Amino acid sequence: MLLTPEVLAILVLNLLFGLFGAVAFLLSLKIFLKWDADATTPLQYTLEKQSFLAATIIKYIFSVKVPLFAFFVFTLDKISGVITGAMCAAGVVDATQSGMYLIALKIINLYLFASWLKLHSIDMSDKNQPYTKLKFGLFLLFFLSLLLELVLDFRMFGGIEIDKMVSCCGSIYSSSSTSALSTLFKIDNALLLSLFYGNYFLILLFFFLKKKYLFGMLNTLFLPLSLVSLILFFGTYIYELPSHHCPFCFLQADYYYVGYFIYLSLFLGTFHGMMIGFMPKVENGYKISLLFNSLYVILLTLYVLFYYFKNGVLL
Amino acid sequence: MIRLVDVVKKYEVNQSQSVVALDGINLEIKKGEVVVLRGSSGSGKSTILSLIAALSKPTSGEVVVGDERISKLPDSFASDFRRNTIGFVFQKYNLIHTLSVEENIILPLVPINLDAKEIKVKLERVLGMFHIAHKAKQLVKNLSGGEQQRVAIARANINNPQIILADEPTANLDAKLSLSFVEIVKELKAEGKTIVIATHDPLFFGLDVVDREIEISQGKLL
Amino acid sequence: MRSRINLYIVEYAINSLLRQKYKTLFIGLVLTLLIFLLSSVFFITNSMKHELQATVDALPEITVQKIKAGRHDEIDVDVIDAILELNGVESAVARVWGYYYFQNAGVNFTLVGIDEYEEQYKKSFVAAASKLDFTKPSMLVGEGVKRVMDANYYKEYFNFIKPDGSLKRVDIGGVFKAETELESNDIILMSKESVREIFDMKENKATDIVVRVANFNEVATIASKIKLLYPDTRVITKDDLKISYQNIFDYKSGIFLALFTTALFAFFIIIYDRASGLSSEQKREIGILKAIGWRVDDVLREKFYEGFVVSLLAYVVGITLALAFVYIFHAPFLREIFSGYSQLKTSFALPFVLDMQTLALLFFLTVPLYIAAIIIPSWRSATLEADEVIR
Known part of the structure; x- marks a missing residue:
């Protein structure tokens, strides 16, 4: 068990999320089962009031979770100083069984909560509030996903043993190791890059054609493709080291915290893109989506170009 | 302009008991009309005002204002409707005493985040209209009763609403100020506003400016 | 909006x-x-x-202590020779030090012994070694120690009480300064001979041994080799200490x-x-x-x-x-x-x-x-x- 102040802060906040989330869950359940927009019963009026509480709680959890996610990675980085062998967050993630899934789940939950808020705002701007039942029904599922994350968080920090030797990121994110990620390294760079850029140009194409479903699908596909190509190819240019593939190290000060910018633009770009495809009545957002996706692509491409101009070769 | 159809409003006292405030009200008020709702306190006249303003929802029946079934609106739409269409004048003015005259008057505009210019235009219009421009920067608590009344009416008119609802507007005023309120009602009527006054003050009974008087007793129109 | x-x-x-x-x-x-x-x-x-x-950063990579009955005990100076023969070891130095409880003020001083012609295991000791007078019982004291001694009217010298109750007089030769105040504050530097006398230690014994290693990557290997050579020792690396x-x-x-x-x-x-x-x-x-x-x-x-x-x-x-x-x-x-x-x-x-x-x-x-x-x-x-x- 690792009880640093940072971990304790995360656990205390998790406890709050769990508690308040449970309140929102119960309210959502009630609303989901008994909501009747046409009724004029006291029950319906009470539900209308309670829907504000549930929505406020969900907003609160999301708006704390976003900066807390950055703090979480920050904390892993700090703990890496305590754990033998780990040199950055990646090592700490590796130190526990569920570390990698936890990070993935955290990202998925951010997308889920953000899309819930989007649906909420669409619902609230319609006189008939047509999605009220749907959104609270969805939250019932999202809460379970949140709960799973909280449990994994607890297990991860509870499961870290300080004396245990763990891998540093160099060995996790390299083709020679046997971790699950290493299978990814069998993908050919040329294939990966053509997929990545191809996907981007398709997004660009459907931006002009305004086909919302295809635009949304392409953005969904773009997220994993971007992450994989970031680890396999672009990361090495940020570090200027052919063997350094870590997706966490560039969050550190040595790389001017560029990671936060990279991940934020990827999130904003793909999130808005997905919303266009999958949310009812979302028409604007094409521009924001394209802007941030382009920022992401241009920034990473520039890293490669600069390296090429400086050194005359590619890694 | 305003239509109440079979409106019933019950208030829950506790789990098993409820009080019937309005019992099957049917009422239509035309655009530009000045209507006085007469009745003792507890007769249900204030409840009618709060239903017209979409401040509360009927237990059954329908409230329609313009083309809008406001009894069905969710909170955010009801609030927008109230801000744009309704001007409320309360019994005790209901001003916030630690704010200045100006700040009280622009309170309805605060949530919509207009830019300073637009606010200024709207503010100056009502300051002039109700003759309180010279007190604009003062705190409300330093004003006389009549001035406070004018501030309250100015606030009700900041968005130039089509409907003015007044709840016992003269209950706290002396005879002279009550008469000046009647003058203000005349001015507002001349502008074509629909005005509903809930009162038991005999001053309003049989006035020229009043188009119709409606008597309410125990939740029913007489 | x-x-x-x-x-x-x-x-x-x-x-x-x-x-x-x-x-x-x-x-x-x-x-x-x-x-x-x-x-x-x-x-x-x-x-x-x-x-x-x-403080830890300034320390050598490895510290070797002798453990007897589960407690820290004095170590033989001969151990140094064996350690020096290991590949990759740059230097090994016997340290003589300990805590001295000064009853009047109710505080502990840390007494550290240094030798004039030995390689110093801390950078701050190099300057001190040239300043310290090794010809007579003399010492350099940290600022905190200086304050305590001044307050108790020991301006020129200090009387240490030896385990047998007799007194050992040592002159105050100056003030000792290191990079951090925490490091030097409670320290008294004097010759190893004087420290041994105050703590009644034998000539061939030391408190512990510190080892420098040239290549950072070899620290763990060398530490385990020392442990193999002397099973009755505790071998602490700098990383262990930091953690x-x-x-x-x-x-x-x-x-x-x-x-x-x-x-x-x-x-x-x-x-x-x-x-x-x-x-x-x-x-x-x-x-x-x-x-x-x-x-x-x-x-x-x-x-x-x-x-x-x-x-x-x-x-x-x-x-x-x-x-x-x-x-x-x-x-x-x-x-x-x-x-x-x-x-x-x-x-x-x-x-x-x-x-x-x-x-x-x-x-x-x-x-x-x-x-x-x-x-x-x-x-x-x-x-x-x-x-x-x-x-």
Whole structure:
């Protein structure tokens, strides 16, 4: 068990999320089962009031979770100083069984909560509030996903043993190791890059054609493709080291915290893109989506170009 | 302009008991009309005002204002409707005493985040209209009763609403100020506003400016 | 646009806070006090950690101690020769040192022996070795030691009491300074001969042996080889020390935090209670706002702005006060808890350390908690029946 102040802060906040989330869950359940927009019963009026509480709680959890996610990675980085062998967050993630899934789940939950808020705002701007039942029904599922994350968080920090030797990121994110990620390294760079850029140009194409479903699908596909190509190819240019593939190290000060910018633009770009495809009545957002996706692509491409101009070769 | 159809409003006292405030009200008020709702306190006249303003929802029946079934609106739409269409004048003015005259008057505009210019235009219009421009920067608590009344009416008119609802507007005023309120009602009527006054003050009974008087007793129109 | 920050509502929120002076003041003070306490503790531990890390950094890679009956015992000087024969070992030096309890002042001094012609295992000792007079019993003392001795009228020399009760007089030859104050503060440097005499140690014994390794990557291998050669020793690497220091401090502040969470919980209840109690005046006010066209969301937003203003103000004030308390007034009372042995040590000043991460940590431990506490009360007041103002 690792009880640093940072971990304790995360656990205390998790406890709050769990508690308040449970309140929102119960309210959502009630609303989901008994909501009747046409009724004029006291029950319906009470539900209308309670829907504000549930929505406020969900907003609160999301708006704390976003900066807390950055703090979480920050904390892993700090703990890496305590754990033998780990040199950055990646090592700490590796130190526990569920570390990698936890990070993935955290990202998925951010997308889920953000899309819930989007649906909420669409619902609230319609006189008939047509999605009220749907959104609270969805939250019932999202809460379970949140709960799973909280449990994994607890297990991860509870499961870290300080004396245990763990891998540093160099060995996790390299083709020679046997971790699950290493299978990814069998993908050919040329294939990966053509997929990545191809996907981007398709997004660009459907931006002009305004086909919302295809635009949304392409953005969904773009997220994993971007992450994989970031680890396999672009990361090495940020570090200027052919063997350094870590997706966490560039969050550190040595790389001017560029990671936060990279991940934020990827999130904003793909999130808005997905919303266009999958949310009812979302028409604007094409521009924001394209802007941030382009920022992401241009920034990473520039890293490669600069390296090429400086050194005359590619890694 | 305003239509109440079979409106019933019950208030829950506790789990098993409820009080019937309005019992099957049917009422239509035309655009530009000045209507006085007469009745003792507890007769249900204030409840009618709060239903017209979409401040509360009927237990059954329908409230329609313009083309809008406001009894069905969710909170955010009801609030927008109230801000744009309704001007409320309360019994005790209901001003916030630690704010200045100006700040009280622009309170309805605060949530919509207009830019300073637009606010200024709207503010100056009502300051002039109700003759309180010279007190604009003062705190409300330093004003006389009549001035406070004018501030309250100015606030009700900041968005130039089509409907003015007044709840016992003269209950706290002396005879002279009550008469000046009647003058203000005349001015507002001349502008074509629909005005509903809930009162038991005999001053309003049989006035020229009043188009119709409606008597309410125990939740029913007489 | 309703999603933008609405300055008019912010203004209204601040005005509303001023209207309820006493309530605001009470909550603000409690929150400020909590943040002040918490940040003082973090600043103290951070500074100490910083000092200790710097001290550890100056140490050689490996320390070898002899263990007898589970306790630290004196080690044979001969061991050095065997260690020097291992590949990769740059140097190995026997250290002679120990704690001397000075009863009159109730403090411990750290006595460290050095040799004139030996390779010094700490950089700061090199200058000291040239300054120290090895021809007679003489010593260099840290600043803290100097103060204690001055206060007890030992200006020129000091009398050490040997284990057999006899006195050993040593002259004060000057003041010893190192990179960090924590390192040099309680130290007395003298010749190994004098230290051995004061502690009654034999000529061929030492307290422990420190080993330098040329290549960082070989430390672990060499440490295990020494352990194999001498099974009765404890071999400590610099990394082990760093981690255990970090753990000691994290553990200490962890325990403090565990206690602190109880305080946070109490605070949560207080805020919840305070925010729930609405006067009829406040109820009327919310009724007015809704009657003139504020949405439930607008009232909620106003309440949250109030919360932000109070908690951010408390955050800034609390941290500023803590900075002054720790770094200008040297944290009276609180510091003793964290130095632990400080009762037995001479006092020293804390170096200034302030990083983003600590600020973020303080933020996450207080502001979201405060906001969480006002969610339900704010919602209650925002959804009050508005028609009460006209009934």
